[in-house]
Amino acid sequence: MRILVLNGSPRPNGNTAAMVAAFTAGAMAVGHRVDVINICRKNIHGCLGCEFCHTKGNGNCIQNDDMQEIYPLLEQAEMLVLASPIYYHGFSGQLQCALNRIYALDKPQKLKRAALFLSSGDRDVYNGAIYAYSNSFLDYLKLENMGIFTAYGDQNKSEELLNRLSAFGRSLIDIHEGGYSMSGHIAALSDSVTRKKVVYKNRYGMDIMGELYCGKALDLTQKHSALIVGAPYGGVKEQGPCVYGDQLAQRGFVVLTFDQSFMGESGSFPRNVSSPDIFTENFSAAVDFLGLQPFVEREKIGAIGICGSGGFALSAAQMDTRIKAVATASMYDMSVAVRGNMDRAALRAAKEQLSAQRWVDAENGYPEYLPGFPEKPIEEVPADIQEPDAEWMRFYAVKRGHHPNARGGFTTTSALTMMNYPLLAHIDEISPRPVLFVVGDRAHSKFFSENAYAAALEPKELYEVADAEHIDLYDRTDRIPFEKLAEFFNINLK
Numbered sequence: 001m002r003i004l005v006l007n008g009s010p011r012p013n014g015n016t017a018a019m020v021a022a023f024t025a026g027a028m029a030v031g032h033r034v035d036v037i038n039i040c041r042k043n044i045h046g047c048l049g050c051e052f053c054h055t056k057g058n059g060n061c062i063q064n065d066d067m068q069e070i071y072p073l074l075e076q077a078e079m080l081v082l083a084s085p086i087y088y089h090g091f092s093g094q095l096q097c098a099l100n101r102i103y104a105l106d107k108p109q110k111l112k113r114a115a116l117f118l119s120s121g122d123r124d125v126y127n128g129a130i131y132a133y134s135n136s137f138l139d140y141l142k143l144e145n146m147g148i149f150t151a152y153g154d155q156n157k158s159e160e161l162l163n164r165l166s167a168f169g170r171s172l173i174d175i176h177e178g179g180y181s182m183s184g185h186i187a188a189l190s191d192s193v194t195r196k197k198v199v200y201k202n203r204y205g206m207d208i209m210g211e212l213y214c215g216k217a218l219d220l221t222q223k224h225s226a227l228i229v230g231a232p233y234g235g236v237k238e239q240g241p242c243v244y245g246d247q248l249a250q251r252g253f254v255v256l257t258f259d260q261s262f263m264g265e266s267g268s269f270p271r272n273v274s275s276p277d278i279f280t281e282n283f284s285a286a287v288d289f290l291g292l293q294p295f296v297e298r299e300k301i302g303a304i305g306i307c308g309s310g311g312f313a314l315s316a317a318q319m320d321t322r323i324k325a326v327a328t329a330s331m332y333d334m335s336v337a338v339r340g341n342m343d344r345a346a347l348r349a350a351k352e353q354l355s356a357q358r359w360v361d362a363e364n365g366y367p368e369y370l371p372g373f374p375e376k377p378i379e380e381v382p383a384d385i386q387e388p389d390a391e392w393m394r395f396y397a398v399k400r401g402h403h404p405n406a407r408g409g410f411t412t413t414s415a416l417t418m419m420n421y422p423l424l425a426h427i428d429e430i431s432p433r434p435v436l437f438v439v440g441d442r443a444h445s446k447f448f449s450e451n452a453y454a455a456a457l458e459p460k461e462l463y464e465v466a467d468a469e470h471i472d473l474y475d476r477t478d479r480i481p482f483e484k485l486a487e488f489f490n491i492n493l494k
């Protein structure tokens, strides 16, 4: 989406500018193009009311000032953000001049959405600006209001405010045509289940955005078993985890899905970084969150990891005894996967290359990230792509599993840390808590589950699903053995 931000503050490092910067970072992290115009650095006069634009001008303003740069941006923008300090209960004068000049365009063609950021000294001084925004932009220009954010006094530049604005930027998800719900979940929620967005912090103070699934009939005055479902490595909660959340909530569990740090709607920068420690920690942070809910029984918390999250869930269970049972589906041990079949020489060469990339990243001030999947879903996977890349594409690149927050891969140098810390070094220490490995009979990744099964101690089970490839256990309700999973957790969370 193309977003145009008009910042009406004359102070380049002021409070409004901080709001704009936090929002812009969040929106750009999920792929939006954001143009920020600092109106006070422009030479923009007030409207002359001459009506040239609506007569001879054919939509063009007669005044040849810097507003002429902004008209094309307004014509291309799909969302407009007005950001201003409150001056005498309204917008700054400079911004007001620019807003009046939109008159020449009537309605910018592509503009559908709007948001308002206001900064002030005192509280409760926003009515004038909100009145103008509501009447001129929402009602008259028929824009959908995406949010109004205000900050006064000490709220200005506060971490809480800036995190909220960054999260707001990240939450603006493009909706694909056909089949997608508002937040881009790949599967519909059943009528008997509710889903609620939740935010909490991990041990490092990073914001984690999750979704909590509960059966509508669940008596929330009582305590229940709860499950954490982690997404595949590079995936987000709106993909496979939403299928698990819905199905397991139907079977009586409270289910928490979440986005890993640096991913999706969760916080922290730079985006698309991975870390064996932080991704493991986020399962323990999910236990913290669930255990604080009055309707969750602390002694009855289990975890499910799909694909790469299988490794992270097991890793968390190795140390965090509050996880009472673990199941994996199409498990990948990413610390083994990034090493692949490299011999010592190949490994050294890979480390040399990645270490050199660190210099490039350090010089650029940001890490290289090369997404693997397209921005919009494609119709079908090109025939010349080899397995297993073609298999990833059969989910992530097409409508079946595509999500704009899951473009594939991580920052290039993430591989270094992943290959340095063996995730499952202490898998034998999960015992006597039980582990269930669910794997498709045709899964290219089957050896990960078989090896981990061999290394784990009792009680343990390797459960094979007939006629299933690796990605089938992400979303196919006719393949994922939900009855088996429910039975496993019902028996072991008691």
Ligand SMILES: Cc1cc2nc3c(=O)[nH]c(=O)nc-3n(C[C@H](O)[C@H](O)[C@H](O)COP(=O)(O)O)c2cc1C
Binding pocket: 009, 010, 011, 013, 014, 015, 016, 017, 084, 085, 086, 087, 088, 089, 090, 119, 120, 121, 122, 123, 125, 156
């Ligand atoms: C000319 C002027 C008028 C102001 N009027 C108000 C006002 O009516 N109410 C208020 O609460 N703050 C008022 N303020 C304070 C600013 O809104 C506040 O300091 C704001 O955070 C500045 O944002 P900035 O740092 O982005 O420029 C005014 C400030 C100036 C310079």
